[in-house]
Amino acid sequence: MQIAVASGKGGTGKTTIATSLALSLAGIAKVRYFDCDVEAPNGHLFLKPTFSESTPAIIRIPQIQTETCVACGRCVEVCQFHALAKVGKNILVFPQLCHGCGSCTWNCPETAIVEVSNPIGTLERGLAPENIEFFRGQLTISEPMPTPVIRQLKKMGHPLPNTTDIFDAPPGASCSVVETLRGVDFALLVTEPTPFGLHDLKQMVGILRDMNIPAGVVINRDEIGDNGVETYCSAEKLPILLRIPFDRQIAEGVSKGKTLVDNFPNYSSSFQQLISRIQEVC
Amino acid sequence: MIAILSAQDQYLESFIDDRFGRCPWFIKIDTVTNQWKAFPNPGVDHPSGAGVAAAQFVIDQKAEVVISGDFGPHAAKAFQIAMIEMRLFTENIVTVQDAVEQFQSNKLPKFQ
Numbered sequence: 001m002q003i004a005v006a007s008g009k010g011g012t013g014k015t016t017i018a019t020s021l022a023l024s025l026a027g028i029a030k031v032r033y034f035d036c037d038v039e040a041p042n043g044h045l046f047l048k049p050t051f052s053e054s055t056p057a058i059i060r061i062p063q064i065q066t067e068t069c070v071a072c073g074r075c076v077e078v079c080q081f082h083a084l085a086k087v088g089k090n091i092l093v094f095p096q097l098c099h100g101c102g103s104c105t106w107n108c109p110e111t112a113i114v115e116v117s118n119p120i121g122t123l124e125r126g127l128a129p130e131n132i133e134f135f136r137g138q139l140t141i142s143e144p145m146p147t148p149v150i151r152q153l154k155k156m157g158h159p160l161p162n163t164t165d166i167f168d169a170p171p172g173a174s175c176s177v178v179e180t181l182r183g184v185d186f187a188l189l190v191t192e193p194t195p196f197g198l199h200d201l202k203q204m205v206g207i208l209r210d211m212n213i214p215a216g217v218v219i220n221r222d223e224i225g226d227n228g229v230e231t232y233c234s235a236e237k238l239p240i241l242l243r244i245p246f247d248r249q250i251a252e253g254v255s256k257g258k259t260l261v262d263n264f265p266n267y268s269s270s271f272q273q274l275i276s277r278i279q280e281v282c
Numbered sequence: 283m284i285a286i287l288s289a290q291d292q293y294l295e296s297f298i299d300d301r302f303g304r305c306p307w308f309i310k311i312d313t314v315t316n317q318w319k320a321f322p323n324p325g326v327d328h329p330s331g332a333g334v335a336a337a338q339f340v341i342d343q344k345a346e347v348v349i350s351g352d353f354g355p356h357a358a359k360a361f362q363i364a365m366i367e368m369r370l371f372t373e374n375i376v377t378v379q380d381a382v383e384q385f386q387s388n389k390l391p392k393f394q
Contacts, residue, residue: 076338079331080328081330081331082325082328082330082331082332082333082334082335082338083331083334084334085334085337085338085341085360086338086341087341087360087363087364088364090363092359092360092363094331094334094356094359096356097330097331097334097356
């Protein structure tokens with residue numbers, strides 16, 4: 001089963017929940033953890049894996065063969081990302097704009113384009129205590145496109161029977177989040193009971209409905225703010241699967257790299273119950 | 283000389299637009315005869331690569347100089363290779379007409 005932990009709003013506790021979920025299940029099932037927040041991965045700070053393998057994340061970008069190129073400009077016309085420009089008899093390639101779609105190569109009448117690998121990040125695999133298999137994607141600083149890194153990271157682990165895959169999603173509600181959610185069985189939405197939390201929760205629910213993915217909610221920092229999230233969840237029939245109170249001790253633990261269940265082992269059973277409820281839905 | 287300037291609207295009296303890739307209009311003008319024409323910026327609505335799309339338009343129009351508030355790295359690279367001169371608006375410029383006059387008296391700084 002594959003579960004994504006997402007939120008919309010940043011800083012609601014995605015990684016706190018995702019890492020605690022992984023640790024709570026590790027004793028009873030095979031768990032794999034994928035840190036899909038490739039622009040700022042931080043799951044490793046809590047699960048403390050030892051990485052044993054690192055490969056580059058790449059996109060395939062065009063390279064123009066000047067001997068065969070007749071500068072017809074067809075590649076420039078078909079590139080919807082404007083990663084190519086024609087200047088006189090030269091075709092310029094802008095690697096940072098290229099999405100690696102291959103349209104230019106496909107459409108070149110002279111077959112004057114070959115594709116070369118352009119590294120944009122790294123994909124790492126390792127093992128964390130409790131036998132959690134840990135996968136981390138990292139986008140190289142100054143590279144603008146996180147989605148290919150996330151796609152390749154997810155491909156490192158094909159879905160396996162009797163294995164729970166946990167995808168720690170990036171914040172926001174953009175392409176990176178959609179890429180993380182693609183194909184998952186369930187989305188766990190971590191929110192806080194504030195207008196900001198609610199606003200972004202609604203965006204996430206909109207995306208999930210479009211993608212036809214069932215979802216449940218975790219309310220973190222429960223009892224601050226207002227009851228907007230509560231009202232929304234009951235109106236939309238979104239199950240609230242877990243509530244975590246606003247507690248200074250939890251925050252202090254997190255600041256020291258101690259996840260929720262490290263700090264409060266009692267939460268393990270809550271996370272195990274949460275998984276049982278998810279399994280009922282999926 | 284054929285110049286292309288970034289503008290907020292389609293007239294000589296229009297305000298200049300400091301953004302190159304995202305300006306709604308380009309004014310193309312022959313700086314000797316003062317004959318001019320306005321073109322919508324084909325790149326303005328593109329989610330990415332607006333600068334390159336706009337630069338391609340300027341290159342295809344066979345401009346010799348392009349005048350705007352700034353140029354992004356991709357557009358600047360394309361203009362350097364195309365050997366199109368890049369000039370910048372100065373603070374006192376309000377309209378396209380102002381910018382053309384300042385250019386004609388060689389008062390616009392070069393983009394480095």
